[in-house]
Amino acid sequence: MSATLLDGKATAAAIRVELTARVAALAVRGVVPGLGTVLVGDDPGSASYVAGKHRDCAEVGITSLREDLPATASTDDVLAAVRRLNEDPSCTGFIVQLPLPPQVDQQAVLEAVDPAKDADGLHPTNLGRLVLSVGGSLTSPLPCTPRGIVELLARYDVPLAGAEVCVIGRGVTVGRPIGLLLTRRGVDATVTLTHTRTRDLAAAVRRADVVVAAAGAAGTVRPDWVTPGAAVLDVGVTRVVDEATGRARLVGDVDPGVREVAGWLAPMPGGVGPMTRAMLLANVVDAAERALG
Ligand SMILES: Nc1nc(=O)c2c([nH]1)NC[C@@H]1CN(c3ccc(C(=O)N[C@@H](CCC(=O)O)C(=O)O)cc3)C=[N+]21
Secondary structure (H helix, E strand, O other): OOOEEOOHHHHHHHHHHHHHHHHHHHHHOOOOOEEEEEEEOOOHHHHHHHHHHHHHHHHHOOEEEEEEEOOOOOHHHHHHHHHHHHHOOOOOEEEEOOOOOOOOOHHHHHHHOOHHHEOOOOOHHHHHHHHHOOOOOOOOOOOHHHHHHHHHHHHOOOOOOOOEEEEEOOOOOOHHHHHHHHOOOOOOOEEEEEOOOOOOHHHHHHOOOEEEEOOOOOOOEOHHHOOOOOEEEEOOOEEEEOOOOOOEEEEOOEOHHHHHOOOEEEOOOOOHHHHHHHHHHHHHHHHHHHHHO
């Protein structure tokens, strides 16, 4: 038996249709949401992600604004771009594409974003609000990938209440915040956060009903570690060069054999990535609705 695919591509497309209707309703009230992006340098991967975000915006009726800076930009140059978007009323939400070049103070840049316009949900104020809200409604933006994962699991009715979740990877965009979402009242999962120094990763994965693989290391999750029927979400993206063809391709953290053991699988590509993009749009539309009251 092969796992049921958690189809992030199709789910994200359905979410974009829902968002298109909400954007049309905002237009009736005289508001057009606008997503800004700050892109520093010319990394082809980052450029292609940013281009994808602007395509998504066009599809749902969100205006896009771009601040493209050279790879040599200083912290002050990036802070100036952030301030322009903070002050631009046509920009209702924006992101600073990560990673930033080493000479730019990433922490200072993320803190300079107006928390009300933080489409990534990565501003300290919004991460803090997430820490502080154990239950009840959260009106601040959520980090896009964690929100996308919870949304994908919910739409496929993967049980989370009382479930054991193993998160692999302690990164700020996925591993650290996702436990906060999954342990909220009403979601009620139990979360183990593992990382490169975890003593027995295999044992932690074997206990899990849900595995979130966000380590960024190809083949981390072995088929014999996965409990039959578990849900496995592949969040890793690693560039590998094919020995035979010499061509680069992207691979996830999950060994291909896991598909035969898992009950559900969010593959890479086609799983969590498209959901991340859809949640960015959702954060922008949410912010525009909140601004109207
Ligand atoms: N401020 C900021 N916010 C981000 O959200 C952010 C970032 N910086 N830096 C880089 C990472 C990476 N990321 C991805 C989003 C979608 C796919 C995606 O849609 N991937 C496709 C395959 C690749 C493709 O088709 O381009 C898929 O999984 O099906 C991948 C990666 C967002 N990031």
